[in-house]
Amino acid sequence: MKKLFLPLVALAFWTMNVQAAENQTYQLSTHILDISLGKPAAGVNVVLSKLDKNSLDWQEIDSGVTDKNGRIADFLPEGSNNNGTYKLTFKTYDYFKSQDLESIYPYVDVVFKINGDTHYHIPITMSANGYATYRGN
Numbered sequence: 001m002k003k004l005f006l007p008l009v010a011l012a013f014w015t016m017n018v019q020a021a022e023n024q025t026y027q028l029s030t031h032i033l034d035i036s037l038g039k040p041a042a043g044v045n046v047v048l049s050k051l052d053k054n055s056l057d058w059q060e061i062d063s064g065v066t067d068k069n070g071r072i073a074d075f076l077p078e079g080s081n082n083n084g085t086y087k088l089t090f091k092t093y094d095y096f097k098s099q100d101l102e103s104i105y106p107y108v109d110v111v112f113k114i115n116g117d118t119h120y121h122i123p124i125t126m127s128a129n130g131y132a133t134y135r136g137n
Contacts, residue, residue: 027082028075029121032066032090036127040070044095048075051085058087078117087111088122096128103128
């Protein structure tokens with residue numbers, strides 16, 4: 001019985017941690033649509049930085065890679081004061097190079113402000129020679 005107790009306790013704690021992570025909500029998400037192919041851009045590295053109000057320097061605070069749907073859904077956990085000026089850097093060079101395309105944009109910086117606790121979805125649509133951004137939902 002003692003041999004079974006410790007593994008059961010460990011399993012219970014692991015299950016609680018997994019459920020807590022699944023229930024976490026985030027204030028910021030992004031995605032990339034490759035309009036030349038008409039599909040999501042998977043495998044693109046994206047860096048999230050925040051502008052330091054005092055030094056006016058960008059501080060990298062998170063990073064991720066777009067999933068098969070071209071999305072990253074888990075930037076900036078909700079429940080914190082996330083007000084400020086942010087920058088998403090989409091590192092597009094390798095993505096287009098993998099398609100044997102020469103892009104004039106080795107990366108795309110999108111700067112925006114967060115004010116309040118609503119959700120911000122900041123996507124881009126792009127091809128090797130152009131991009132656009134907007135606030136989605």
